[in-house]
Amino acid sequence: MMQHLPILQIIVPLLGAPLAALLRGRDLAWGLALLLTGVAFLISVVLFGQQKIAGEALIYELGGWPAPIGIVYVIDAASALVLPVVSGIAFVATIAARRLVEAEIDARDHALFYAAWLLTIAGMLGQVTTGDAFNIFVFLEISSLSAYALVAMGAGRDRRALPAAFNYLILGTVGATFYVIGVGLLYMLTGTLNLMDLSERLADVESTRAVFTALAFIALGLFLKMALFPLHFWLVPAYAHAPSAVSALMAATATKVSVYVLIRLIFGVFGIEFPGLADAVGLLVLTLGIAGAFVGTLAAILETDLKKLFAQSSIAQLGYMAIGIGAMSATGLAAAFIHLFNHALMKGALFLAIGAIAAQAGRASMHTIEGAGRQIPITMTAILVGGLALIGVPLTAGFISKLYLIRALLEQDFWMLAGLTFISSALALAYVWKIIEAAWLKERPEGAPVLTESPVQYVPAWLMVVATIGFGIFSAPLVEAACAAANVFIGGAR
Amino acid sequence: MSMLAGQWNYFLVIALMMIGFYTVIARGNMVKKMVGLTIFQTSVFMLYISMGKIANGTAPILTDAAQKAYANPLPHVLILTAIVVGVATTAVGYALIISVYESYGTIEDDELIKIIEAEEDEGADA
Numbered sequence: 001m002m003q004h005l006p007i008l009q010i011i012v013p014l015l016g017a018p019l020a021a022l023l024r025g026r027d028l029a030w031g032l033a034l035l036l037t038g039v040a041f042l043i044s045v046v047l048f049g050q051q052k053i054a055g056e057a058l059i060y061e062l063g064g065w066p067a068p069i070g071i072v073y074v075i076d077a078a079s080a081l082v083l084p085v086v087s088g089i090a091f092v093a094t095i096a097a098r099r100l101v102e103a104e105i106d107a108r109d110h111a112l113f114y115a116a117w118l119l120t121i122a123g124m125l126g127q128v129t130t131g132d133a134f135n136i137f138v139f140l141e142i143s144s145l146s147a148y149a150l151v152a153m154g155a156g157r158d159r160r161a162l163p164a165a166f167n168y169l170i171l172g173t174v175g176a177t178f179y180v181i182g183v184g185l186l187y188m189l190t191g192t193l194n195l196m197d198l199s200e201r202l203a204d205v206e207s208t209r210a211v212f213t214a215l216a217f218i219a220l221g222l223f224l225k226m227a228l229f230p231l232h233f234w235l236v237p238a239y240a241h242a243p244s245a246v247s248a249l250m251a252a253t254a255t256k257v258s259v260y261v262l263i264r265l266i267f268g269v270f271g272i273e274f275p276g277l278a279d280a281v282g283l284l285v286l287t288l289g290i291a292g293a294f295v296g297t298l299a300a301i302l303e304t305d306l307k308k309l310f311a312q313s314s315i316a317q318l319g320y321m322a323i324g325i326g327a328m329s330a331t332g333l334a335a336a337f338i339h340l341f342n343h344a345l346m347k348g349a350l351f352l353a354i355g356a357i358a359a360q361a362g363r364a365s366m367h368t369i370e371g372a373g374r375q376i377p378i379t380m381t382a383i384l385v386g387g388l389a390l391i392g393v394p395l396t397a398g399f400i401s402k403l404y405l406i407r408a409l410l411e412q413d414f415w416m417l418a419g420l421t422f423i424s425s426a427l428a429l430a431y432v433w434k435i436i437e438a439a440w441l442k443e444r445p446e447g448a449p450v451l452t453e454s455p456v457q458y459v460p461a462w463l464m465v466v467a468t469i470g471f472g473i474f475s476a477p478l479v480e481a482a483c484a485a486a487n488v489f490i491g492g493a494r
Numbered sequence: 495m496s497m498l499a500g501q502w503n504y505f506l507v508i509a510l511m512m513i514g515f516y517t518v519i520a521r522g523n524m525v526k527k528m529v530g531l532t533i534f535q536t537s538v539f540m541l542y543i544s545m546g547k548i549a550n551g552t553a554p555i556l557t558d559a560a561q562k563a564y565a566n567p568l569p570h571v572l573i574l575t576a577i578v579v580g581v582a583t584t585a586v587g588y589a590l591i592i593s594v595y596e597s598y599g600t601i602e603d604d605e606l607i608k609i610i611e612a613e614e615d616e617g618a619d620a
Contacts, residue, residue: 134572141579148586152593159597160613163606166590170518173531173583180538180576181511187569188545 005050006060006073006129009043009083010139012036013090014122017115017146026110030098033114037091037121044083044125048481051080057488059131067131068194074131077484078337082128082260085341089252089348089464090121096352096460097245103359104157104243113153117249119146124257133183133193133269136261137176140225143257144172147250151242157362164237171224171234178221185214186269199269207275218265219281226258228285228322229292232315239311244355247307251314252348256340259321263333266325267489278328286326290417292319293424301430306354306364309431310347313390316424317343320405323421327408333486334479335404341478342389342397342471349464350386353379356457361449366434371444376453380439382461387432389468392425396472400479503544510537522603524591528584535580542569542576 016036020029051058057076061067075083097117105113123143127136148169154161187193189210190201205211227235235255239247270277296316303309317339324336356379357372358364373380389396392403402425409418471478483494510533517530546566554564595601598609 134575138575138579141583145579145582145586148590152590155593155597160610162590162594162597163610166524166587166594169583169587169590170527170531174515174518174534177535177538181541184538184542184545184569 002046002050003060005043005047006058006075007062009040009047009087009129010073010122010126012039012043013118013125017118017122020118021111021115023111026102026107029111029114030094030101033097033118034091034094036118037087037094040087040121040125041084041091044080044087047075048080048084051075051077068192068197071130071132071135072194073129074195075129076488077481078260078264078486078488079128081337081341081481081485082257083125085344086121086124086128086253086257089344090249092460092463093245093249093252093348093352096248096355096457099456100243100245100355100359104245105153106156109153109156113150113243116146116149116153117246119143120150120249120254124253127257127261131195133186133195133198133265134180135193137180137183140176140179140261143254144176144225147246147254148172150246150250151238154242154246157243158241160237161241161243164234164241168234168238171231175221175224175231178217178224180221182214182217182219182221185210185217189214195264195269199271202270202274212276212280215270215277215281219262219284222258222262222265223288226255226262226322227315227318228288229295229315229319230288232292232296232318235315236308236311239314239351240305240307244307244351244358247311248348248351248355251311251351252344255314255318256321256344259318259325259336259340263325263336263489267333272328272490282326282328284326285322286417289319289322289326290420290424292316292322293421294319294427297424297427297431301427301434303431304366306366306369306435307351307358310350310354313428313431314343314347316428317347317390319424320401320421323417324405324408327412327414329408329412330483330486330490331404331411332408333490334482335401335408337482337485338404338478339401341482342401342468345397345464345468345471346386346389349382349461349468350390352461352464353382353386353458356453356461357451360451366438369435369439370442370448371439372451373440375444375451378458379453379461382458382465383435383439384432385465385468387428387435389472391428391432394472395469397468397475397478399472400475404479404482503540507537507541507544510534510540524594524601524603525588528587528591531587532580532584535576535583539573539576539580542573545569 013036016032020032023029057074060073062071120143123139126139130136148165151168152161152165189205190198192198224231239251293316296312300309300312303312321336321339324332354364361368389398392398406418514530514534518527521527546569548563548565551563551565554567591601598606
C-alpha cells in the first residue's frame with residue numbers, strides 16, 4: 001500500500017470524478033470531493049515525509065515496467081514540495097466551495113461541478129508526479145479541459161464567463177499543442193520520452209537546430225500555460241468571471257503547476273549547462289518576468305473589480321517566479337520554488353475571501369466593499385493580510401520570497417533588476433492601499449446591502465492566511481525544502 | 495530539390511500548422527477559430543505519425559515471414575491519445591460556442607467585445 005502512494009495520489013481524485021458525477025445529491029458530491037481531496041492531501045504529506053527520509057528520488061514504475069520502457073512517476077524533492085501545495089489548497093478550497101457553489105451555480109449542475117473539480121485536481125497532481133514528457137501533456141489536457149468547463153460554469157451568474165472560457169480554451173490548446181510539437185521533435189532526435197533518459201541522450205544532439213526548435217516550442221507553450229507576460233491575456237477574464245471557488249483553486253494552483261513543469265523541462269531535461277540555454281531562455285524569461293511584474297502591478301492599480309485586480313496581480317507574481325527561473329542559478333530556482341509555495345497560499349486566501357463577498361453581493365468591486373471593514377472585519381482582515389503578503393511585508397511569507405529573489409539577483413550582480421523587483425513590489429502597496437481606503441476609511445453608503453460573514457466562509461481563507469504568516473515567521477522548513485527542490489536541478493542552493 | 499522530395503511530409507506538416515495557427519489568430523468568428531485549431535492539431539498528429547514510418551516497414555507484428563523493417567508503433571499510440579484529447583477539446587469548444595450564441599446572439603469576436611464593454615460601462619455606473 002505504502003509503495004503505491006505515488007499512483008494513488010492521482011488515482012484517488014481521478015476515479016472520484018465519475019463517482020461524483022453519478023451522485024446526484026449535491027451534498028453527497030461535495031462530501032465525496034472533500035473526502036478525496038483530504039485523502040490526496042494526506043498522501044502528498046506522507047510522500048513528502050517519505051522522500052525526505054529517503055533523501056533521494058522515489059521512483060514508481062507503472063505496471064512494473066522499468067524506465068525508459070514504461071512510464072515512471074518520480075517523487076523527488078521538487079515534486080514532493082509542489083504536491084502538498086496543490087492538494088492542500090485543493091482541500092481547503094473544497095471546504096469553502098460548498099457555500100460558494102450553492103450561491104453561484106444552478107443546483108442541477110453541482111454533481112458535475114465537483115466531477116470537473118476533482119478531474120482538474122487529478123490532472124494537476126499528475127503533471128507534477130509524472131516523469132514522462134508525453135504523460136505531462138495528457139495530464140495537462142485533463143486539468144485544462146475540466147478547467148475550461150469549470151470557468152464556463154460561472155455563466156449562470158455572469159455570462160461573460162462563456163467567452164472567457166472560450167478564449168482560455170483556444171489559447172490553452174495552442175499552448176499545449178506547442179508543447180507536444182516540442183516533445184515530438186525531442187522524441188525524433190532521441191527516441192525516448194522519459195525525462196531522465198531524455199536529458200542523458202540530449203547530450204549527443206545538443207547544438208543542433210532541431211533541439212533549439214524543440215526548446216523554443218516547449219518553452220513557448222509553457223509560457224502560454226503559465227500566463228507569462230505578454231501571453232497572459234486569457235488569465236484575467238477567466239479568473240474574474242469564473243465561479244468564485246474556481247477562481248480560488250485556479251489562481252492558487254493552475255499556473256504554479258505550469259511553472260513547475262517549465263522548471264522540470266528547462267532544468268531537468270535540457271539542464272543549466274545546455275549550450276545557449278542560459279543566454280537565450282534565461283535572458284528572455286528574466287526580461288519578460290520583470291516586464292510582467294510591472295505591467296501586472298500597474299494594471300492591478302487601475303482595476304476596480306477585486307477579482308480582476310488580484311488576477312492582474314497574479315501576472316506580476318508569476319513575473320517574480322519567472323525572474324527566479326531566469327536568474328539561472330540555484331538560489332534563483334530556490335526563490336522561484338519559495339514564491340510558488342507562498343503565492344499559492346496568498347492567492348488562495350485572497351480569492352476565497354473575495355469569493356465570500358462576491359457570492360453575497362453578486363460582485364466584489366471597490367464599490368461593494370466600501371465601509372465593509374466594520375461589517376465583515378474578519379473577512380476584510382484576511383484580504384488585508386493577503387495583500388500585505390503580496391507586497392512582501394516582513395513577518396509574511398511574501399517577504400521571504402522577495403528576500404531570496406533579491407538575494408539571487410545580487411549574487412549574479414544584477415543590481416538594476418534587484419532594484420526594479422523592489423520598486424515593483426513597493427508599487428503593489430498602491431492597490432492594497434486602495435482596498436484599505438475603501439474598506440476602512442470610507443463609510444458604508446446609505447442603502448448598500450448588509451454584508452455578513454460566517455465561520456464556514458472565513459475559516460478556510462484564514463487557514464491559508466495563518467499559513468502565510470506562519471511560513472513568514474518560521475521560514476526555515478520552507479526554505480530548506482525549496483533549496484532541496486532547487487538542488488534537484490542545480491546544485492548548491494542553501 | 496532532394497530535400498523537398500525526401501522530406502515532403504514535414505513541409506506538408508509545417509504548411510498545415512501555419513494555416514491552422516493563422517486561422518486561429520486572424521479570424522474573429524468562433525467557429526472559424528475552432529476549425530483553425532483543429533487543422534493546427536491535425537498537423538501535429540501528422541508530424542508524429544510520419545516520424546514512426548519506415549520505408550518498406552510494416553505493422554510491428556511478429557510473424558514467421560522474413561520481414562525486417564517495422565514501423566515504430568509508439569508515436570502512433572501517442573497520437574491515438576492526442577486525437578482523443580483533440581476530440582474532447584473540439585466538443586468542449588463547440589459546446590461553449592453554442593452557449594455563447596444562446597446568451598449573446600453572436601459568435602463574432604468584435605461584436606462580443608462591444609456587448610461586453612457596453613455591459614461593463616453600465617455596471618460601473620450602477
